[in-house]
Amino acid sequence: MASVNAFEPAAAAPLSRRAFLTASLAAGGGLLLTLNLPRADAGEPVAAAPEAGAELNPFISIAPDGIVTIVAKNPEIGQGMKTTLPMLIAEELDADWPQVRIEQALLNPIYGMQFAGGSMATPLNWEPMRRVGAAGRQMLILAAAQTWEVPAAECDASQGIVRHGASGRTLSYGALAARAAALPAPDLQSVTLKDPKDYRIIGKFTGGVDSAHVLEGQPLFGIDTVLPGMAYATYQKGPVFGSRVVSANIAAMKAMPGVRDAFIIHGSDPKAVFDLGLVDGVAIVADTWWQTQKALEKLRVVWDRSSLSGQSTAQFERQAEHLSRQPPQSIVRRDGDVEEALSHADKVLEAAYAYPFLAHVDLEPQNCTAHYKRDGSIEIWAPTQLPGAGRALVASTLGVDESKVTVHMTRVGGGFGRRLKNDFMVEAAMISKMAGRPVKLLWNRRQDIQHDAYRPAGFHYFKAGLTADGRLGAFRDHFATFGQGREVASSADLPRSHFPAGFVPNLLFAQSLIELGVPTGPLRNPGGNALAFAFESFIDELAHAAGRDPLDFRLDLYGPPRVIPMPAPMGRPHPPFDTSRAHGVLELVAEKSGWRKRQELPRGSGMGLAFYYSHYGYFAEVVKASVAPDGTPKIHKVWAAGDVGRQIINPAGAYNQAQGGILDGLGAALHQAITIEGGRVVQENFNTFGLLRMSEAPPVEVHFRVTDNPPTGLGEPPLPPVLPALCNALFAATGRRIRRLPIDPRELRAA
Amino acid sequence: MAFTITVNGRKRTIEAQADTPLLWVLRDELDLKGTKFGCGMSFCGACTVHLDGVPTRSCITPVSRVGSASVVTIEGVGDSQVGKRVKEAWLALDVMQCGYCQSGQVMAATALLARNPRPTDRDIDEAMSGNLCRCATYTRIRAAIKQAADLPTDDTREV
Numbered sequence: 001m002a003s004v005n006a007f008e009p010a011a012a013a014p015l016s017r018r019a020f021l022t023a024s025l026a027a028g029g030g031l032l033l034t035l036n037l038p039r040a041d042a043g044e045p046v047a048a049a050p051e052a053g054a055e056l057n058p059f060i061s062i063a064p065d066g067i068v069t070i071v072a073k074n075p076e077i078g079q080g081m082k083t084t085l086p087m088l089i090a091e092e093l094d095a096d097w098p099q100v101r102i103e104q105a106l107l108n109p110i111y112g113m114q115f116a117g118g119s120m121a122t123p124l125n126w127e128p129m130r131r132v133g134a135a136g137r138q139m140l141i142l143a144a145a146q147t148w149e150v151p152a153a154e155c156d157a158s159q160g161i162v163r164h165g166a167s168g169r170t171l172s173y174g175a176l177a178a179r180a181a182a183l184p185a186p187d188l189q190s191v192t193l194k195d196p197k198d199y200r201i202i203g204k205f206t207g208g209v210d211s212a213h214v215l216e217g218q219p220l221f222g223i224d225t226v227l228p229g230m231a232y233a234t235y236q237k238g239p240v241f242g243s244r245v246v247s248a249n250i251a252a253m254k255a256m257p258g259v260r261d262a263f264i265i266h267g268s269d270p271k272a273v274f275d276l277g278l279v280d281g282v283a284i285v286a287d288t289w290w291q292t293q294k295a296l297e298k299l300r301v302v303w304d305r306s307s308l309s310g311q312s313t314a315q316f317e318r319q320a321e322h323l324s325r326q327p328p329q330s331i332v333r334r335d336g337d338v339e340e341a342l343s344h345a346d347k348v349l350e351a352a353y354a355y356p357f358l359a360h361v362d363l364e365p366q367n368c369t370a371h372y373k374r375d376g377s378i379e380i381w382a383p384t385q386l387p388g389a390g391r392a393l394v395a396s397t398l399g400v401d402e403s404k405v406t407v408h409m410t411r412v413g414g415g416f417g418r419r420l421k422n423d424f425m426v427e428a429a430m431i432s433k434m435a436g437r438p439v440k441l442l443w444n445r446r447q448d449i450q451h452d453a454y455r456p457a458g459f460h461y462f463k464a465g466l467t468a469d470g471r472l473g474a475f476r477d478h479f480a481t482f483g484q485g486r487e488v489a490s491s492a493d494l495p496r497s498h499f500p501a502g503f504v505p506n507l508l509f510a511q512s513l514i515e516l517g518v519p520t521g522p523l524r525n526p527g528g529n530a531l532a533f534a535f536e537s538f539i540d541e542l543a544h545a546a547g548r549d550p551l552d553f554r555l556d557l558y559g560p561p562r563v564i565p566m567p568a569p570m571g572r573p574h575p576p577f578d579t580s581r582a583h584g585v586l587e588l589v590a591e592k593s594g595w596r597k598r599q600e601l602p603r604g605s606g607m608g609l610a611f612y613y614s615h616y617g618y619f620a621e622v623v624k625a626s627v628a629p630d631g632t633p634k635i636h637k638v639w640a641a642g643d644v645g646r647q648i649i650n651p652a653g654a655y656n657q658a659q660g661g662i663l664d665g666l667g668a669a670l671h672q673a674i675t676i677e678g679g680r681v682v683q684e685n686f687n688t689f690g691l692l693r694m695s696e697a698p699p700v701e702v703h704f705r706v707t708d709n710p711p712t713g714l715g716e717p718p719l720p721p722v723l724p725a726l727c728n729a730l731f732a733a734t735g736r737r738i739r740r741l742p743i744d745p746r747e748l749r750a751a
Numbered sequence: 752m753a754f755t756i757t758v759n760g761r762k763r764t765i766e767a768q769a770d771t772p773l774l775w776v777l778r779d780e781l782d783l784k785g786t787k788f789g790c791g792m793s794f795c796g797a798c799t800v801h802l803d804g805v806p807t808r809s810c811i812t813p814v815s816r817v818g819s820a821s822v823v824t825i826e827g828v829g830d831s832q833v834g835k836r837v838k839e840a841w842l843a844l845d846v847m848q849c850g851y852c853q854s855g856q857v858m859a860a861t862a863l864l865a866r867n868p869r870p871t872d873r874d875i876d877e878a879m880s881g882n883l884c885r886c887a888t889y890t891r892i893r894a895a896i897k898q899a900a901d902l903p904t905d906d907t908r909e910v
Contacts, residue, residue, distance in 0.1 A: 077849060078847075078848035078849030078850070078886050079848070080848070205845070206845075207842055207843075207845040208845060208847060208850075210850070211841070211842055211845065211846075211847050211850065212842055214785075214847060214850040214853055214854070215785075215825065215829075215838045215841060215842070215853065215854065215857060216785070216825075216826065216829075217783060217784060217785020217786070217824065217825045217826040217854060218784070218785070219784040220850075221784075221787075221851060223784075223787070223788065224784040226782070232779075257768065288767075288771075288775060288779055288780075289775060289779065290767075290768070290771050290772065290775045290779075291768075293791075294768070294770075361885060362851075362885060363787075363789050363795065363797060363849070363851045363852050363883070363884075363885040364787070364789075364849070364851045365788065365789070411849075411850070412849060413787070413849050413850070413851030414849045414851060414885045414886065415849075416885070442788070444791055445789070445790045445791055445792070624910060636909075636910040637910040652845040653845070656845065656846075656848060656888060656890075656891060657848070659887070659888075659890045659891075660848055660886045660887040660888055660890075661887075662887075663887035663889060663890070664885075664886070664887045667887065685790050685791075685792050685794055686790050686792075686794035686795050686883060687792070687794050691883045691884075691885060691887075692887055692889070693880040693881075693883065693889075694875065694876055694879040694880045694882070694889050694892065694893070695876035695877070695879075695880040696880075697887065697889035697890065697893075698908075698910070699890070699906040699908060699910060700890055
């Protein structure tokens with residue numbers, strides 16, 4: 001995952017300091033969040049647009065007609081946060097949802113952390129956003145009480161109206177807003193939050209606030225941005241990672257129809273190749289984007305011979321195989337004595353698992369519109385998950401102060417982790433500066449697939465021992481992964497706490513590094529999207545070898561109800577792993593899928609099970625599958641049971657996320673591999689890097705198990721278990737074990 | 752060259768190179784931003800529009816080939832009864848996640864229902880499998896098509 005620092009609020013000079021959000025580790029290990037609202041005497045004018053009305057705090061404005069404008073602080077990448085976060089505010093504000101309008105925030109420290117990643121929006125904002133709303137409600141009640149000259153305690157608010165119970169008098173929020181806005185903002189920690197049984201908005205099926213606009217064709221996405229005087233740009237980088245431009249036919253480019261300018265850009269530094277900063281390339285700027293693509297066909301660039309041009313997928317596989325036969329280069333974790341335990345094991349299993357590099361393929365190709373202005377300031381419209389880091393990258397690369405860079409967060413046509421990097425942003429800013437005009441940079445699909453920060457491939461060499469009573473007594477993984485020098489590549493690490501660590505007395509996690517010249521980075525559920533396949537498939541192998549039901553084998557492994565401390569995703573404080581929650585979802589999915597009756601399934605079809613805990617969420621999934629005579633897997637159905645705490649904030653989004661994440665995982669298992677040849681990515685488009693299609697998408701039945709724990713996110717946790725659940729189902733159906741992704745139907749073909 | 756094409760019932764004249772894909776004429780000459788660019792090679796369906804009612808990949812359709820065909824985009828498809836019902840179903844079931852592919856999905860679904868008002872699951876598979884959704888909202892797309900067709904929205908495929 002991206003470094004922890006990348007998720008801290010940008011340290012830019014603030015436009016205003018009227019509120020700020022800080023996160024820190026509470027003494028008990030929980031996440032403590034503090035949002036401080038401004039005091040009325042802070043002396044700064046309200047900044048909301050006049051039509052939005054009186055500003056109660058930076059998130060809430062109310063117009064005289066009762067329309068409540070709520071600011072959505074995070075980028076909307078498809079997880080519905082532009083709807084969910086305002087729902088939290090509106091609930092405690094007691095606003096009437098049809099009267100609420102949502103406004104996308106600019107990047108500004110007054111809103112606290114603004115990013116989309118790590119399934120963190122719900123855990124980070126669940127309490128602070130409700131407190132923001134409750135503070136607004138308290139101010140409106142106080143304003144009414146002062147108007148009526150009665151104690152505030154005698155007044156109550158509901159759906160946009162304050163009532164004085166004794167007299168029956170009422171005042172609308174619209175009528176009270178101006179008076180409320182002049183009151184001091186209450187201390188957020190002092191405000192009272194609702195009893196969940198009184199929720200009117202939280203927990204209700206609530207459609208996306210932008211959905212109707214998308215279907216009207218409104219220009220909401222980054223690619224839709226238009227500026228006066230804007231030109232269109234393409235930026236061609238070397239297909240071999242690390243390539244530098246020696247020369248290019250710039251004069252010929254400038255003579256192409258519609259081309260206004262063409263120039264070479266030299267990248268900032270060699271590290272930019274791995275960090276996805278500004279790297280060498282040729283920019284073509286034209287009146288239309290199609291003209292940039294016509295010119296691109298004629299572009300001839302002499303690239304230097306990159307030192308990374310020798311690498312290939314075939315070579316990586318040979319290196320992994322070689323490393324597997326050597327002593328590991330380093331130890332990640334050692335519990336007990338694995339070799340001793342293996343030597344006494346009743347049964348020993350060995351298996352090698354492998355998975356490929358993956359691209360993100362956001363459906364909206366990377367793009368950014370930038371205007372480098374004569375006064376040295378830069379205005380940017382970008383579909384980004386991490387706008388603060390983008391602003392910092394633009395500022396440092398172009399040598400301007402961050403306060404000179406304004407970032408507008410557009411709607412984002414898919415994130416999946418790709419847009420935690422902001423290479424498109426720094427490219428657009430630099431092209432605008434050099435072209436002397438506003439530009440819209442848009443990558444074509446080939447550029448998008450061939451210049452990504454890929455989910456790293458990986459190779460696991462497992463060996464495990466079962467005791468005479470069929471329990472897991474020893475577990476070893478020699479992980480051949482990737483790095484640069486002695487540093488593990490981004491998202492290529494094996495966490496010390498990864499299951500089954502902590503659940504087996506004798507365990508060794510060891511690793512060896514393959515030198516890598518391909519940028520890597522987080523893809524939806526980094527780590528888990530790969531590790532779950534390898535580990536949960538091998539656990540299934542062990543269960544079968546032990547002659548146990550894979551469900552019972554797992555339930556026994558997790559053992560009695562208890563909590564086990566966990567390090568967090570992205571280094572953040574994290575609740576401990578609760579084995580009773582794992583049991584809960586495993587038993588629920590078994591019940592819903594008819595797992596215990598799977599012996600009644602017709603010959604040739606089977607069920608597979610897997611569980612994975614990640615990003616605070618507990619998910620157990622069952623796949624029912626069979627195989628066509630030519631080896632093509634047919635997925636009949638997926639059942640999922642998830643535990644993300646005590647409250648599903650928006651069921652509309654929650655079930656959609658779970659179903660989509662599961663189908664996304666099936667697409668990866670069936671269709672996806674990025675291969676490297678000669679230092680470059682082979683794949684260019686969706687014909688060779690596939691997504692799941694409608695005809696392949698099985699029914700997905702999702703159940704949430706409500707437990708008394710803080711609500712957490714759903715963008716990532718549903719995905720990982722479905723890959724091993726599918727492979728385990730194919731084993732149950734055919735007796736053939738899939739140990740390499742993507743699934744090769746030839747391995748499943750009837751003999 | 753100048754081309755006159757009919758888009759959402761209006762005749763529009765634009766200047767463009769003859770090989771310019773209809774997609775870019777719609778988006779950048781006529782400022783109809785609802786039709787999306789995803790792959791440029793007809794693999795993903797984000798650019799789907801109707802030419803005389805037939806779902807067509809605008810990213811590989813040169814403007815010179817449009818001729819007198821009636822072009823309908825996401826901005827105009829709601830003018831038909833079927834298109835309106837499809838959009839309403841899409842919103843009622845909250846189909847979209849990121850939303851980027853959804854105008855193409857709605858265009859493909861509308862074309863399906865216009866010629867086949869009561870599609871089977873197999874009909875839906877055939878009509879919709881060329882439209883990729885990176886967020887994989889296929890469960891709700893299927894349900895919304897059925898809802899627009901007044902069919903039960905439960906997934907009744909044999910499992």
